[in-house]
Amino acid sequence: MIPPLTPFWQRWLEKRIPPASRVTLDHRRIFILPTRTGMTFAAVMVLMLLVAINYQNSLAYGLTFMLMSVGVLTILHTYRNISGLILSAGVARSVFVGEPVQLRLRLESSGPSHHALGLGWEAVNVQPGDVTPRGLTEIELTLPAERRGWLRAPRLRVESVFPLGIFRAWSWLDLEQTALIYPRPLFGTMPLLKGVQPHAEDSGQVTQGTGVDDYHGLRGYQPGDNRGRLHWKAYSRGQGLLVKDFVDLSGHDLCLDFMALGGDIEERLSRLCYWVLELSQRRQPFALSLPGFVSAVGSGDAHRETCLRALALYGDRP
C-alpha cells in the first residue's frame, strides 16, 4: 500500500466497517478482487481466444467461453463462501510483555459452509480454517505483546480464495479485541518499603543491599516445582534434582514499593512484577505500593490480578 494513502484508507475503513465485537460479513464488508493467479488465468483465456479466432475453431471458442464463464461465476462463489460468516471475539488471557497473546475467535456459519478461510493480522501468515454449515469453529491467533498496558488487536483480515484461487474475497474487521499486557517480570532484589515494613527489625537483612537474598538451601525436586529454580549445577554433579528453596517469610507482611527501586519506570515495574508473581506463588501476603496506587495486604489470585493490573496500567490514563 502506498504510505500517504494509508491514513485515508484507514479512516475510510473505520467508517465503512465500524468496530464491533460481533460481525456478520455482508456486502458492505466484503471486498473482492482477482488474485495474481486470476490474472494468469485471464491471460490464458486471451491466449485460448486467440487460438479460437485464428483457427476459427468452434470448440476452442466453446471451451474458452466456458472457462471465462466459470471465471465470472467464481466471483459469486468466492463472495458466497465468505458472506454470512459471523465472527466474534473471545476473551483473551493476559500475558507478560514478550510473550505471544492468544486471541480467540469464534467463526459461526449462519447457513452454508465456509471453506478455506484464512485469518490473520496482515496479508502474510494467514491461518486456515473451515466452518461447517450452521457450525462453529474456534481459531486462536497470536499477537506479540510488545508493550504493557491494554493491547488493542489490529484489524483482522479474513479472506478466502475458494474455490479456484482466481478471486480473493476479504474483509478487515475490528472486533474490539483487547488484552491486558503485564510488564515483563525481571529478577532483582526484593524492593521492600523502608520504615513502614512490618517486622522490619526481624528480617532487616532482606532489605536492599547487594549480595543479600532470601536463598535458604536446597531440597529435593517435587513435581510442580518451578523449573527455574532447579539447581542444575548440583544435578550435573550427580546429586540428583534439587530445587533452590527460599526462606519462608510467612508471617511477615511485605510491602513492595515502587520508590524503593532505581532505574527507569519500566524496569522498576518489571522488578515489581517479578516479586508479585514470586510472592503469590509462595502464597505470602504482600502489599504493593505505586505512586497513586496502594493495595491492601493480601494474597491469592484476585489480589495478584489486581496488583498485576495496576502494574500493567501504571501511568496509563484511562
Place this chain on the structure above:
Amino acid sequence: MKARTTKPAVTKLQAELSQPVPRDSLTWLLLAQALVVLPFTLHVPVSIMALWLGCTVWRVQVFRMRARLPGTWVKSGLLVGTAGGVYLARGSLVGLDAGAALLVAAFVLKMLEVSTRRDARVLIFLGFFCVVVGYLFEDTLLWALFSLLPIGALLAALIGLQQSALASRPVATLKLAFKLMAQAVPLMLLLFVFFPRLDPLWSLPQPSNKGLTGLSDNMAPGDMAELSRSPALVFRASFEGAVPARNQLYWRGLTLEQFDGRRWSQSSRAQSVQVPQWQKRGEPLTYSIVMEASGRPWLPSLDVGETSLPEVRQMSDFRLQRRRPVEQSLLYGVTSWPQSVRDAQPTEQIQRQDMQLPAKGNEQARQWADDLRRRYARPDALVEAMLGYFTQQPFHYTLKPTPSGNDSIDDFLFVSRRGFCAHYAGAMTFVLRAAGIPARVVAGYQGGEISSDGQYLTVRQFDAHAWVEYWQPGVGWRSVDPTAAVAPQRIEQGLEQALAADEDFLQDAPFSALRYRHVPWINAMRLSWDDLNYGWQRWVLGYQGQQQLQVLSRWFSGFEAPVFVAGIIVSLGLVALWLFKPWRRESDPQLRLFNAFERLLARHGLRRMPGEGAVAFGRRAALFFPRQAGAIEAFVEEFQAQRYAGRSGSSSQLRGRLSALRRQMPWRLSAARGSHS
C-alpha cells in the same frame, strides 16, 4: 490501535505459492493429465507418450517417497532430449504438429517439477491450453463430450489446491467442479452465440491432413479403388427443396486433363485464374454443404455452382476452389444451375489441353477412334456409339480389375473388359480425344445417402466417381458417364449394389456400420447418429462468420445487443439466486413471521425501537392501535409462547394470527401516524 499496513505483495505471494501441493491435489493432477494427454495419442510422436508414462511413474514414486524430483541438469537434459525427439519425428520444430507435440511434452515434463502450488497452477493452465489445441485435431461430437472429463478434472485439481476439508474429499471436489461447469453453461452459450466471429488475425500453421484419403489432383485407376474402400465422410449436403434424383447428383471435384499414358492429372493451366464463360439456364438448385477437412482446396458442387463463401472462386473448369486447403470442416452454401451452357465459344485451352494425348501407345484404341470418327460425324452420335459398345460388349464393373500392361487402355477396352469408373472414364476420354473431340475426366463424387428424414445427403469416400465431359462448338461442355452404361446400379443405387456377389463391400472396414445396412436396427441407429453428427457439424462446428450472421439476424434481428445483455444479466441472476437462496435466509419461521409483523406495523407508522423486546413492543403497539389491540396481543402471545415457553405450536398457527391482524388493519396507510414513530 491502527491496523498494520500490509507487507509488500511479493512476500504474500511467496508465502502463498510456495506452499507444497497437497496429496489429493497431486492425484487430481495426475488424473487430469492422463485425460488431457489421452486424445493426443494419435497426433503426437509415440516418444511423447512414453515420456508421459515415464514422468507419471516417476512422479508417483516421488509421491511414495521412493524417488526424488529431478535436478536442474536432468530437467534440462529431458527438455533438450524431448525437443530432439520431436524434431526427429516431425522433421521440424515449427508447424502445428510439432508445436502441439512440444506443448504436450512441456505439459508432461512440468509434472516432474510440480512441488509448490504455483507449479501446480501452471500445470493446470497448461492443461487447459492443451485441451484447446487438441480441438484443432479432433472436433467430433464424441471428443467434445469426452473433453468435459479432462476439464472437470483440471478444475477439480484447481479446487484441490485449496486448504479446505472439502479439498480432501474427492467426490465433493469433483461435484463442485462439475457444478461450476454446469452453472457456466448458460453464459457460455450466450457468449458462443453472440461473440462476433472475427477473421483470423494472422495466419498460423494449420493441422496437416496428409494422412487423409480423398480425391487427389492425379488419378491412376487404382487410386479410385483405394477410395472406394473407405467409408470416411466427405461432406453432407442439405437442399432447399427436394433432393434431386440420384442420377443427377454428380458432385464435381476437379477435372483431370493431362494424360501421360498411365495417369490422368490436373493440367497446370487449371491453376491459372481464368473466368469461365457460361450462361445460366433452367431452375437453380440451392443447397448448403458441410465438408470435412480434406487437405485440398477444391469444394465439391453440382454443375454449375456458385458460392458466396469468401476466398472461393469458380475456376476455368467450373470447379470451386478455395485459396487455402480445407483443413477444418467447412460450411458453404451453393447455388447450381444444372442446365447451364458452359464454354459455348472455343478457347485455346479447349483446343490444346483437352485434345492432348501421349505421342504414342494404345494404337488399337486410336484406330477404333479413327473408325468411329469416320462413321459418326456428330460428336453426340459418336458418344452414343461408344456407350453402346460398353453396353453390348461383356464389360464388367469390378473393383478388382486384372492388371494391365503398357497399353492400359487397349488392354481394358479390348482384352480384359473389367474395371470401374476410372477405367471407363479414362478410356472414353482417350478415345474421344483420339477421335478429335475435346474431352476431359471429371473426378468427384456421385450419389450419396439420403438421411432418414430426407433432409440431407451424406457422401462418403466410396462414392468417389469419375466421369467424362466432352465439348462441341456452340453447345459447350456436356457430361457423360460411361459407368452408367455398364453398371446402372452404381448410379441408381450405389456402389454396394453395383458390386458382384463375390466382392465384399468395405472389406477393409469390417466393423463399419455401413456394412450392416440390411440390419434394420443397426441401420436406424447409424442414421440417427449421422443426424446428430450433421447437426453438430452444421450448428456447432460450422457456426462461423456467415452462419452466425444468418442465425443472429433471423432470430434477433436488430436486437442482438439488448438480448445479449439481458441474457447475461438473467443468467448471472439465476446463478446468484441459486447460490444465495435468499428465500432461505431467515430459516427461523417464527422470526420470519415476527419480521413480517414488524414490517406490517412499520407500514402503519410504528417502528420497533432498537433493543425493544417483543412483549414491550406488543404493548406499545396495542396502545398505538387500540382497535387492533386484541389481534396484536394474540400474535405476540403466541410468538412468545412458541419461542420462549417451548410451546410446540406450528408456524401456521402463528401465521394465522398474523393474517388475522393484517385483515383488521385498515387497508389504507395512515400518513398522519408516520410522525409518531
